[in-house]
Amino acid sequence: MLITLFEKDLTGFDMSYSLQELEALKDFYSDQLLNDTVPFWFPRSFDREHGGFLLMRDSDGSLLDDDKAVWLQGRATWLLATLYNTIERKQEWLEGAKLGYDFLNKFCFDTDGKMFFHVTRDGRPIRKRRYFFSETFAVIAMAAYAKASGDKDAAEKARYLFGRCIEYATSPGLSEPKFTGTRSSKGIGVPMIMINTAQQLRETIGDPRCDQLIDKWIKEIENDFVKDDIQCVMEQVAADGSIIDHIDGRTLNPGHAIEGAWFILHEAKYRDNDPHLMELGCRMIDYMWKRGWDEQHGGILYYRDVYNKPVQEYWQDMKFWWPHNEVIIATLLAYTLTANDKYMQWHKMVHDYSYEKFHDKKNGEWFGYLHRDGTVAQPAKGNLFKGPFHLPRQEWYCMQLLNSHLNKNMQ
Amino acid sequence: MLITLFEKDLTGFDMSYSLQELEALKDFYSDQLLNDTVPFWFPRSFDREHGGFLLMRDSDGSLLDDDKAVWLQGRATWLLATLYNTIERKQEWLEGAKLGYDFLNKFCFDTDGKMFFHVTRDGRPIRKRRYFFSETFAVIAMAAYAKASGDKDAAEKARYLFGRCIEYATSPGLSEPKFTGTRSSKGIGVPMIMINTAQQLRETIGDPRCDQLIDKWIKEIENDFVKDDIQCVMEQVAADGSIIDHIDGRTLNPGHAIEGAWFILHEAKYRDNDPHLMELGCRMIDYMWKRGWDEQHGGILYYRDVYNKPVQEYWQDMKFWWPHNEVIIATLLAYTLTANDKYMQWHKMVHDYSYEKFHDKKNGEWFGYLHRDGTVAQPAKGNLFKGPFHLPRQEWYCMQLLNSHLNKNMQ
Numbered sequence: 001m002l003i004t005l006f007e008k009d010l011t012g013f014d015m016s017y018s019l020q021e022l023e024a025l026k027d028f029y030s031d032q033l034l035n036d037t038v039p040f041w042f043p044r045s046f047d048r049e050h051g052g053f054l055l056m057r058d059s060d061g062s063l064l065d066d067d068k069a070v071w072l073q074g075r076a077t078w079l080l081a082t083l084y085n086t087i088e089r090k091q092e093w094l095e096g097a098k099l100g101y102d103f104l105n106k107f108c109f110d111t112d113g114k115m116f117f118h119v120t121r122d123g124r125p126i127r128k129r130r131y132f133f134s135e136t137f138a139v140i141a142m143a144a145y146a147k148a149s150g151d152k153d154a155a156e157k158a159r160y161l162f163g164r165c166i167e168y169a170t171s172p173g174l175s176e177p178k179f180t181g182t183r184s185s186k187g188i189g190v191p192m193i194m195i196n197t198a199q200q201l202r203e204t205i206g207d208p209r210c211d212q213l214i215d216k217w218i219k220e221i222e223n224d225f226v227k228d229d230i231q232c233v234m235e236q237v238a239a240d241g242s243i244i245d246h247i248d249g250r251t252l253n254p255g256h257a258i259e260g261a262w263f264i265l266h267e268a269k270y271r272d273n274d275p276h277l278m279e280l281g282c283r284m285i286d287y288m289w290k291r292g293w294d295e296q297h298g299g300i301l302y303y304r305d306v307y308n309k310p311v312q313e314y315w316q317d318m319k320f321w322w323p324h325n326e327v328i329i330a331t332l333l334a335y336t337l338t339a340n341d342k343y344m345q346w347h348k349m350v351h352d353y354s355y356e357k358f359h360d361k362k363n364g365e366w367f368g369y370l371h372r373d374g375t376v377a378q379p380a381k382g383n384l385f386k387g388p389f390h391l392p393r394q395e396w397y398c399m400q401l402l403n404s405h406l407n408k409n410m411q
Numbered sequence: 412m413l414i415t416l417f418e419k420d421l422t423g424f425d426m427s428y429s430l431q432e433l434e435a436l437k438d439f440y441s442d443q444l445l446n447d448t449v450p451f452w453f454p455r456s457f458d459r460e461h462g463g464f465l466l467m468r469d470s471d472g473s474l475l476d477d478d479k480a481v482w483l484q485g486r487a488t489w490l491l492a493t494l495y496n497t498i499e500r501k502q503e504w505l506e507g508a509k510l511g512y513d514f515l516n517k518f519c520f521d522t523d524g525k526m527f528f529h530v531t532r533d534g535r536p537i538r539k540r541r542y543f544f545s546e547t548f549a550v551i552a553m554a555a556y557a558k559a560s561g562d563k564d565a566a567e568k569a570r571y572l573f574g575r576c577i578e579y580a581t582s583p584g585l586s587e588p589k590f591t592g593t594r595s596s597k598g599i600g601v602p603m604i605m606i607n608t609a610q611q612l613r614e615t616i617g618d619p620r621c622d623q624l625i626d627k628w629i630k631e632i633e634n635d636f637v638k639d640d641i642q643c644v645m646e647q648v649a650a651d652g653s654i655i656d657h658i659d660g661r662t663l664n665p666g667h668a669i670e671g672a673w674f675i676l677h678e679a680k681y682r683d684n685d686p687h688l689m690e691l692g693c694r695m696i697d698y699m700w701k702r703g704w705d706e707q708h709g710g711i712l713y714y715r716d717v718y719n720k721p722v723q724e725y726w727q728d729m730k731f732w733w734p735h736n737e738v739i740i741a742t743l744l745a746y747t748l749t750a751n752d753k754y755m756q757w758h759k760m761v762h763d764y765s766y767e768k769f770h771d772k773k774n775g776e777w778f779g780y781l782h783r784d785g786t787v788a789q790p791a792k793g794n795l796f797k798g799p800f801h802l803p804r805q806e807w808y809c810m811q812l813l814n815s816h817l818n819k820n821m822q
Contacts, residue, residue: 056658064720065658124593182535247467247476247794309475310791314780315726317788369725371782377728380721383658 017344019409026402032355033395034087040365040381041388042080046096050122052103053096055387059379060363066121070108072387074137077101078200079388079396081144085204086400094148101145101154104138113164118384132168135161136193140200147204155205162201166213169194184239185249188225191217192260199266218264222280225257231287232306233257247312252304254292255323261285262330265337273337282334282343289346292323297373298353300327318377319370321386324354325394332398336405366391428755430820437813443766444806445498451776451792452799453491457507461533463514464507466798470790471774477532481519483798485548488512489611490799490807492555496615497811505559512556512565515549524575529795543579546572547604551611558615566616573612577624580605595650596660599636602628603671610677629675633691636668642698643717644668658723663715665703666734672696673741676748684748693745693754700757703734708784709764711738729788730781732797735765736805743809747816777802 040061045053053076056065077100084093107123108115115134118127142158145151169190195217202210224241225234235253238244261284268277292300300323303316331347334340357374358366360381368386369378380386451472456464464487467476488511495504518534519526526545529538553569556562580601606628613621635652636645646664649655672695679688703711711734714727742758745751768785769777771792779797780789791797 058721067657120593126593182531182537246478310469310789310794312794314729314731314789318725320725372788377783378721378725383721383723 017341019406022402022406026399026406029395029399029402033392033399036359036364037388037392037395038083040363041076042096043092045076045388046099047103047121048099050103051099051106052123053100053387054121055382056384057380057382059360059367059381061381064380064383067126067384068103068119068121068123069384069387070104070116070119070134071137071385072382072389073100073103073108074134074141075389076387077104077141078137078144079392081141081148082396084148085144086396097141097145097148100141101149104141105157108134108138132165133193135165135168136197139165139197140204143201143204158201158205159207162197162207162209165194165197166209183244183246185236185244186224186239187236188221188234188257188260191220192256192263195260195263195267199263199270203270214267218267218277218280221260221264225260226280226284226287228283230306232291233260233284233288234306243306247305247309250306250309251311251313252288252291252306253302253323254288254304255300255302255320255326257288258285258292258300258323258330259326261288262326262333265330265333269333269337278337281330282338282340285330285334285343285346289327292327293346293349294319294372298349299357299370299374300324300350301372317372319357319372319374321354321358321366321368322390324350324358325390328354328394329397329401332401336401428752430817433813433817437810437817440806440810440813444803444810447775448799448803448806449494451774452487453507454503456487456799457510458514458532459510461514462510462517463534464511464798465532466793467795468791468793470771470778470792472792475791475794478537479514479530479532479534480795480798481515481527481530481545482548482796483793483800484511484514484519485545485552486800487798488515488552489548489555490803492552492559493807495559496555497807508552508556508559511552515552516568519545519549543576544604546576546579547608550576550608551615554612554615569612569616570618573608573618573620576605576608577620594655594657596647596655597635597650598647599632599645599668599671602631603667603674606671606674606678610674610681614681625678629678629688629691632671632675636671637691637695637698639694641717643702644671644695644699645717654717658716658720661717661720662722662724663699663702663717664713664734665699665715666711666713666731666737668699669696669703669711669734669741670737672699673737673744676741676744680744680748689748692741693749693751696741696745696754696757700738703738704757704760705730705783709760710768710781710785711735711761712783728783730768730783730785732765732769732777732779733801735761735769736801739765739805740808740812743812747812 045055047054052068052073054063054066055072055076056063056067058064077097080093081097084090084097107119110116110128114128115138116125117129117134119125139158139162142154146154146158195214198210198214201207224237227234234243235251235256236244236249243249261281264277265281268274268281271277291304294301299319302318302320303311303313305311327350328347331343331350335343335347357370360367365381367376367379371377456466458465463479463484465474465477466483466487467474467478469475488508491504492508495501495508518530521527521539525539526549527536528540528545530536550569550573553565553572557565557569606625609621609625612618635648638645645654646662646667647655647660654660672692675688676692679685679692682688702715705712710730713729713731714722714724716722738761739758742754742761746754746758768781771778776792778787778790782788
């Protein structure tokens with residue numbers, strides 16, 4: 001627990017952190033990732049009979065359902081290939097990544113080239129959705145697998161599918177509209193997922209389209225979603241970037257906006273600490289920490305209304321695992337880039353809350369859903385939306401980040 | 412509060428209820444309906460500029476959003492016309508019903524005859540959904556309005572639209588599938604809503620199709636959804652009525668099943684206390700009370716897994732207003748039909764819980780969404796799904812039911 005890792009008092013004046021403390025933090029994330037989170041899932045989730053992964057698991061790891069969520073088949077493939085690419089050339093991880101890669105190719109595409117959302121254990125389609133998130137997760141899965149395996153066909157497939165995602169993102173007509181055109185709106189989710197997908201593609205197998213597109217999507221977020229006058233990052237705006245003053249349009253998702261912030265800070269770091277991107281990402285964290293952090297119980301509230309009115313969703317004050325993973329990454333990244341102790345203080349707050357409340361001390365991994373007061377609302381570790389992704393990505397990213405930060409500072 | 416209405420001790424042996432107690436209960440429901448619930452909504456929600464109703468209101472009644480949910484435009488129309496038809500020929504109620512009826516006709520139908528789900532204040536479409544619940548609520552609205560106004564055209568429209576609903580209910584191909592055909596399933600919601608719609612149509616303006624269709628839908632529930640071997644009413648089953656052992660298929664909604672039970676008990680009453688239907692409805696209540704009642708905190712849990720595994724929905728243990736309205740009706744109806752004190756005891760338990768936890772003593776009406784422990788999770792009184800329907804229907808139904816029960820018993 002990080003609680004024991006820091007010597008400094010949060011209320012004290014000396015808020016700088018020693019390299020020893022950061023070293024201990026790195027070891028903590030590495031240990032959690034490799035000795036707690038990853039072993040919860042693998043190898044037991046490998047489906048050697050039908051391919052892919054069996055991920056819908058109860059808190060003790062027993063299987064709740066043998067269906068397969070396509071998002072998570074892609075995300076698990078990405079994780080295994082990424083561990084292989086960046087941590088250790090472990091055959092088990094490469095073998096797992098291949099199981100996922102093959103399952104995606106064989107069973108997860110419809111005849112029109114769009115991917116399914118939910119399939120049976122043996123790959124028969126159950127549900128297809130309008131969104132193209134199955135596709136973006138397949139891009140990062142295929143790219144990471146291509147790097148791990150050296151499979152040129154996988155690299156080509158990843159780049160082709162990324163092209164399809166660009167089409168879906170820029171021609172909304174390609175996916176059938178759920179809403180009429182009366183009140184056109186756009187979400188921050190599309191530019192966000194496209195930035196992250198492009199970053200992953202670029203940093204595994206490379207793609208000449210990425211830099212310029214990332215620029216474009218960051219500009220869209222900056223121009224249309226970040227509102228300095230009210231110190232807020234909107235989740236949804238009108239086509240022209242104005243606020244839609246109806247319940248849906250007013251709904252904020254602070255953890256999601258802070259995920260967007262760290263994608264931008266990641267870009268700042270990639271571009272040799274680009275000062276404008278650093279400032280933008282930190283500004284987004286500053287705005288949304290204030291709106292999302294629960295002063296009463298700790299943790300990140302799921303939804304807020306921009307004007308503090310009630311939101312449509314009744315579960316708006318619950319604590320979900322993944323926003324905490326995103327805020328843990330964002331605050332650590334902001335600290336390593338700016339050396340501003342405020343971010344390390346926030347990192348410690350969200351880290352301590354998360355590893356105390358979400359982490360399952362008995363069986364490993366995290367619970368997904370807490371009541372506002374921090375008690376467990378639903379104990380499953382895996383379902384249609386939760387699986388081996390946000391938590392291991394956070395532990396992996398923080399471990400890698402501290403590694404490079406410490407190496408730089410010790411040179 | 413009912414707490415003060417009953418003299419009997421729940422733990423005692425003498426559990427029969429006096430006519431004086433039932434009289435006091437009737438007065439309570441009548442008083443809540445006419446002096447608390449209805450005045451919260453009307454006349455302030457009448458939109459005299461654009462027609463229809465402005466129903467998305469915060470706890471104090473202030474307007475959160477001027478959009479209009481088509482389900483609730485129909486439901487509010489039904490309520491006002493029903494109050495006019497059954498309680499008092501108040502011009503305000505008829506005028507309101509006409510506002511709703513005209514808005515439905517003018518703005519809520521698409522060119523293909525299907526209804527929208529969500530429109531702007533001035534009736535421009537925002538969203539259309541695959542389901543035909545907008546249509547079923549419009550049927551009961553038009554039928555009740557036809558009775559109130561004597562408008563023959565409204566009666567004809569109600570009957571025509573009911574015919575469309577029968578088509579939608581029996582030819583799933585008419586609404587575009589959200590799921591592929593791999594694992595075909597059907598929900599209890601369709602036969603339930605059709606039973607209630609037919610009952611309303613029959614009991615306002617009459618329709619020769621209703622009796623036979625109600626029979627058919629009750630048989631479908633009895634044969635395919637009520638499982639005696641495991642003492643359960645399923646929410647979803649395979650086309651042949653078998654249990655689908657996947658997360659979605661295992662998910663129960665006890666309050667919804669108990670709503671289905673009271674539609675069947677209502678039919679039993681309509682058919683001069685049909686013993687088979689009485690037994691079926693009571694059996695459904697018995698099964699689902701055990702699965703839904705929260706022994707720890709009181710109130711009805713929203714979702715349960717048939718085998719007590721975790722359900723997909725993270726908010727599964729919340730307390731929603733409407734299942735409580737349904738269970739309040741069902742238990743009172745079961746008691747008046749069977750004279751079994753168990754049902755009055757359950758009625759008292761759910762009544763006391765609801766009027767203590769959901770009822771807003773300060774501003775009137777009920778909150779919609781409580782945490783499992785009974786604290787308010789979201790204070791709005793109206794949104795896309797909540798408005799003047801379940802609560803006033805419950806208070807109206809219980810008042811009418813006690814009226815007829817007491818009249819019968821005093822003869």
